[in-house]
Amino acid sequence: MLNNIICHLFFMFHIVFIFIAVFGWIYEPYFLLLSFFVIISWYLNKNNCLFTQLEYKLFGKTIINN
Numbered sequence: 001m002l003n004n005i006i007c008h009l010f011f012m013f014h015i016v017f018i019f020i021a022v023f024g025w026i027y028e029p030y031f032l033l034l035s036f037f038v039i040i041s042w043y044l045n046k047n048n049c050l051f052t053q054l055e056y057k058l059f060g061k062t063i064i065n066n
Contacts, residue, residue, distance in 0.1 A: 003059070007055075007058075007059045007061075010055060010058070010059070011055070011063050014051045014052075014055070014063050015063065017051065020034070021034055021035050021038050022035070051063075052064065
């Protein structure tokens, strides 16, 4: 049960992080730097999200196929 709660919290964090990376620059220009690092990490990781890979390794499921 605790693992399930942690899994859902991690998924919620991932969703919040996605919204911050996409829309955060509207409120604070420094979030453009975050978006830059997200884009670079996708490019260097062959179009794979680091959080999604971590979710799969920790919980055996991802935010996409939950």
